[in-house]
Amino acid sequence: MKVINKVQLIFLVVIAVILSSCSDDDTVNDLGTTDLKLHFHPHVNGEDFAINETYSMNGNEVSFSRVQFYVSNIELTKEDGSLVKFDGNTSEKEDDLFLQVTAGNMMYDLGEVEIGTYKSINFEIGVDTVINSTIEPTAWPTDHPLSADNPNHYYWSWNTGYIFAALEGTVNGEPFTYHIGTNDLITPTGNIDLNEATINGDNGEIMIGYNVAKFFNDIDLSIEGNRSSHTMGTKPLALKVAGNIKSSFSTM
């Protein structure tokens, strides 16, 4: 009979799902999953950005030799309000996905996500405070973003902890250095609107721009003391730069 056939079919499907889900434990919606990449795109008011190029910003001639930041606790919000985390499906922070974003590298793998519509993304700029200064950088596999072997590994040995964000370069020929870090300065971005992005087999990328021109908002760079912060001792300036980095993000 028809009804019994349907029940049998559901049974078969359920068993098939159980059997095939040894690798990943997520319940999968009917549309399936796809690989997602996060594209971090540096720009100067919409213009392409490159390391060691000189740009006019708020009346200053600025060139960057280093732009980099760590990213933790990435969360996507789906159309229906549900959250997608990248925590390796465990409660151990060690299993989370971490990124180290550098201006020279724009594409980052987030792994598999469900096909569907995504409303927003949020993350923290910095290394999760449970991990920062408690798990030493030599404890990771060498290809892990937090490893001491990461070519752009940035860390304070004299005050244990990652340099969450680093901006270095020159302004009007004078050097500047901002090293932002310590657990107090981990900066959540808040929800960044994705304009109902559809993620599927044809589009497996979310692009987020960060406007390098905003990094120095409200900072008078003609004052020498404003051209350097290692966070410790110059926390107000470090907080300002961290806030500026945060507000530089937008979907592109």
Next chain:
Amino acid sequence: MKDFTFFSLLLFAIISFQACDDEVSPSIKTIVYTVPSNLGTVLPQNERNMITEEGVILGKKLFYDPILSANGKVSCATCHKPELAFTDGLALTTKGVSGQPLKRNVPTLTNAAWIEGLFWDGGANDLESLTFGPLTHEDEMAADLTQVLAKLKEDDEYVSLFNNAFPELGVSTSALSRALSQFERTLVSADSKYDKYVRNEGVNLSEGELDGLLLFKEKCAGCHAMDHFTDYSYHNNGLDASFVNEDFEGIFQGRFRITRDSSDLGKYKTPTLRNIALTAPYMHDGRFASLEEVLEHYNSGVKYSGTLDELLQSGDAIGIAITEVEKKNLILFLNTLTDTNFITNPQFKN
């Protein structure tokens, strides 16, 4: 039982690793050190970097090898010399690659495994992440880690030592720092005359030494807690009256540099006094050349400031009153903390 050497005290049990796909390969064995009773019983270790025989062999070789420095002339042992209990005898050393004086005195590595806050201000949480400081600092070893790794990879002996000790990591900066840290944790000193006395190993102290011991317990052990001779905490022992110099991220401001809490101004980590007769000059900037000068500081040189430790104040008086006879006996006692087995131990030498 009389001629106990340090190594016979250092019993070790070997625990085999359960073979597990992504764990350390089964041939690598971690070593569990048992340390003398008056130091606790187990050696503190980093659970993510447990000591192995292979790791220590590699770490020791690296510690003495100037290949790690930019000019090929400076090793860790240039400043941390075993015969001086891993110090270098200078107030502010100029033995780094640049020849420029460092801002602080080289501390002993005696019983480094127990130190929770490393460096004079306790800013470094673990040996593993500290290593990159001296390795890359322009006035210490000024190393470019990429170049160092390239050199190590050209050396067949190093390649096999790294692969034996850290099969997952191979020749890498992570493995380099792990190996150095493992070696540093083995630098246990607990075989001085005082240790043998206190553990009833058939050694007696002289009358003067015993007198010094009593004085020490009364006047010094509040901070230099026995038997580690440090409480591993931070105190202002009255070296300076003000801490206004903010240069170099606050390197002259003590623990404040790390916590940015004004109650930590001028506080420094209590150093262990084990092997103290070998590690002159004294204090974080090496300002005192001898133990006599140190005692005279506590007796008459202590300077008042808002963070001066309470143990150095009683009513209107500051400092610790010490008579000339007491000074002599205190120094006799401090000399019993010298551990000759520690500085001659071939396990710690190249």
